Amino acid sequence: MTIPLTYSNYSTLRSCGRRFKLQCIDLVPQPRAVALEFGSAMHAGLHDVLVTHDIESAQDVFSAYWDTKSISGLNWDTERHKQAELKQMGLKFISNFYKKYGKDMQFVTGEKRLKSPFWAAQTIDTIEGTPDALVIWNSKKVLLDFKTSAYNYLDEKLDSSLQLNLYAWLIEQNEGNHIVDDLSYVVFAKGTGSIQTLRTIPHDRKKALALIQDMVEYWDRNYGFYHKNPNACVMGKYVCPYFNNCWKETT
Amino acid sequence: MNKTIEQVTIEADKKIPREEVSTRDSGYGSTFSYLTAHYVVARMNEVFGNCGWDSETVEMRQVGGGDPGKPTAYVAKVRINAIVSTGDGGYMKVVKEGYGFGADKPKRDGTCNNPHEFAVKEAESDAFKRAARQFGMSLGLALYSKEQENVEEPTKILTSNSQPTNPSITITNAVPLQPIAKDADRSGLNKKITAMSKVVIAKRLKTLDELKSDMKSKYNVDSTMALSDAQAGELYGTLETLANGH
Numbered sequence: 001m002t003i004p005l006t007y008s009n010y011s012t013l014r015s016c017g018r019r020f021k022l023q024c025i026d027l028v029p030q031p032r033a034v035a036l037e038f039g040s041a042m043h044a045g046l047h048d049v050l051v052t053h054d055i056e057s058a059q060d061v062f063s064a065y066w067d068t069k070s071i072s073g074l075n076w077d078t079e080r081h082k083q084a085e086l087k088q089m090g091l092k093f094i095s096n097f098y099k100k101y102g103k104d105m106q107f108v109t110g111e112k113r114l115k116s117p118f119w120a121a122q123t124i125d126t127i128e129g130t131p132d133a134l135v136i137w138n139s140k141k142v143l144l145d146f147k148t149s150a151y152n153y154l155d156e157k158l159d160s161s162l163q164l165n166l167y168a169w170l171i172e173q174n175e176g177n178h179i180v181d182d183l184s185y186v187v188f189a190k191g192t193g194s195i196q197t198l199r200t201i202p203h204d205r206k207k208a209l210a211l212i213q214d215m216v217e218y219w220d221r222n223y224g225f226y227h228k229n230p231n232a233c234v235m236g237k238y239v240c241p242y243f244n245n246c247w248k249e250t251t
Numbered sequence: 252m253n254k255t256i257e258q259v260t261i262e263a264d265k266k267i268p269r270e271e272v273s274t275r276d277s278g279y280g281s282t283f284s285y286l287t288a289h290y291v292v293a294r295m296n297e298v299f300g301n302c303g304w305d306s307e308t309v310e311m312r313q314v315g316g317g318d319p320g321k322p323t324a325y326v327a328k329v330r331i332n333a334i335v336s337t338g339d340g341g342y343m344k345v346v347k348e349g350y351g352f353g354a355d356k357p358k359r360d361g362t363c364n365n366p367h368e369f370a371v372k373e374a375e376s377d378a379f380k381r382a383a384r385q386f387g388m389s390l391g392l393a394l395y396s397k398e399q400e401n402v403e404e405p406t407k408i409l410t411s412n413s414q415p416t417n418p419s420i421t422i423t424n425a426v427p428l429q430p431i432a433k434d435a436d437r438s439g440l441n442k443k444i445t446a447m448s449k450v451v452i453a454k455r456l457k458t459l460d461e462l463k464s465d466m467k468s469k470y471n472v473d474s475t476m477a478l479s480d481a482q483a484g485e486l487y488g489t490l491e492t493l494a495n496g497h
Contacts, residue, residue: 044453060446065453069495072257080256080345081385081392084264088396111453 002223004128005118007163010215013222016232022242025226030241034074038086039148041065042188043111043132045094046146050107050133058094066090093148093188096195101186105135108178110144114170121216123223131167140181142200143168150190158185158199162215165208253303253336256343262298263387266403272394284394288376291383294390295331304333306382308375309348316355316366323366324354327374331382347385351377440483444475447490456493 003009003024013020022028045062049055065071066087076083110133118124133144145164147153164183171178180203189196233240240246254262271290277283295304309330316323333345353373355366384391393401451457457465467473470482478486 040453044450047453048449057442057445060442061449061453064443064446064494065450068450068491069257072260080260080263081347081387083260084387084392088400091400 002123002125004115004126005124005216005219006128007166010162010219013219016229016240017222017226018228018246019232019240019242021226022245028242028245031075032070033241034076034082034086035148037071037074038066038090039146041071042090042093042148043146045090046097046102047111047133049094049098049102050105050110050135053098053103055095055098058098059091062090062094063087089190093195097186097188100195101137101198105137105142108134108136108141109171110134114167114174116170116173118216121220123220124216127166127170129167129170131164131171134171134178134180137182137184141178142182142184143171143180143203144184144186146186146188148188148190149196153185153187153197153199155197155199158197159201160211161185162211165203165211166215168203169208169212253334253342254298254300255336255338257338259298259333259335260387263389264401265387265389266401267389267391267393268403272402284399286380286391286394288380291380291390295333295383295386298386298390299333299335303335304331306331306379308378311371311374313367314352321366322355323370324352325367325370325374327351327353327371327378329375329378329382331379331386333386345386347382349378349381349383349385351375351379351381353377437480437483440480440487441475444483444487444490447487447494450494451490454494456496462490 009020009024012023023030041062044065045058048061049058052058066083071083110131113128113130115126115128118127131143132146135142135144143164145167164185168180168183171180182200183203184198184200186195187197187199188194228246233243233246267286271286272284273287274282274284307330308327310326310328312326314324314326328348328350330346330348333347335343335345337343351374353370353375355369355373380391384395386392388401393399448459448462451462452459463473466475466486470478470486472478475483475486
């Protein structure tokens with residue numbers, strides 16, 4: 001039995017084999033990161049605004065999420081005031097997104113774990129993923145991915161990104177009646193509460209399959225060889241949450 | 252006994268009552284909201300306890316004027332040290348700093364009685380307030396948002412059974428008519444239950460069907476609207492505990 005191939009697991013394996021082993025195989029717990037939790041709370045709010053078309057309801061969901069003890073209990077150190085600042089930013093994101101784009105979108109599916117059995121590689125039993133949202137927008141079925149970033153994503157980087165191509169493949173595999181026309185990355189700018197990029201590209205299945213093929217090959221070739229990537233931990237604990245465990249294991 | 256981080260966070264992020272917010276002309280065609288230093292000190296005492304914090308003026312610099320009888324200006328830097336309990340027997344020091352500016356206001360004839368005194372005091376209290384706001388909404392952070400969502404407006408209520416002669420009448424701290432308050436509270440609670448249910452689902456702790464089934468088996472109802480107030484309160488508490496446990 002192997003662990004499922006997900007975009008997140010694959011990215012971890014690519015970044016550092018040792019980190020992949022600690023995080024995905026050994027399941028070494030790591031402290032939950034503020035950025036990760038903020039993204040989860042945002043996703044809950046954005047999902048709600050697409051389903052209900054009610055900004056207030058979506059903001060209530062985001063606030064309820066952000067006010068839970070799991071957020072207060074994060075390691076805020078002396079930056080506690082940032083919890084309140086991020087809350088205001090999240091509320092603005094939801095409102096800005098809905099007014100600019102969301103009001104014209106019709107929710108189809110999303111935030112649902114999709115699973116596809118896979119037989120073509122020994123190290124893979126299933127490919128899995130949870131796409132953010134598939135919506136009907138301007139008469140097309142558009143697959144959305146929400147990102148929060150402090151810097152601008154380059155269009156070329158988004159165009160060649162595997163993530164949405166993989167999710168589109170999963171949707172078409174799992175839910176045969178949904179054909180994905182376009183892929184759209186919505187990037188929220190940290191600090192301003194505005195949307196810095198909305199990049200929509202046509203769903204090119206040939207390109208998507210080539211990207212997925214690369215992913216499967218890389219996974220199959222590297223699964224089981226958990227070499228440490230020294231470039232990935234050049235700044236030690238400031239970059240990799242598993243730095244301490246990794247250090248213990250190698251010395 | 253110092254307050255815990257959680258207690259401090261909850262207290263610091265309370266809303267500011269609108270009546271505590273003062274305004275003045277910014278001089279650039281807009282108004283400027285501010286809190287009095289007295290109010291901020293009182294709030295700091297409520298948030299951290301009277302003995303749970305102190306402040307020090309770490310810098311005070313004259314930046315202009317000061318000739319006898321003429322206006323002057325100062326810049327100050329204030330540091331606030333607060334001690335909070337980590338909840339496990341330990342304590343943590345939290346430090347916030349802020350800069351402030353103060354200038355004396357000359358009399359109509361252009362002269363000043365105590366130019367340094369007023370400017371120094373103003374710079375210090377400005378710096379203190381700028382440091383304090385970093386602790387949370389109720390300590391001034393709320394005023395930095397354009398919408399001021401965390402400033403609590405006075406309750407608008409009707410004072411008699413008849414139609415009001417002035418529909419916009421506002422009475423602060425008056426007791427609202429019971430049925431209005433009850434419905435408003437209940438509708439608010441139902442909204443909170445809905446939001447918290449969605450959080451539980453988003454955290455993949457339970458599915459919507461599981462939540463519905465739980466409610467049916469415990470209260471024998473299909474909708475939150477059919478719950479009594481006590482049951483609704485209990486359900487919200489259960490959902491909150493579930494979401495917090497993640």
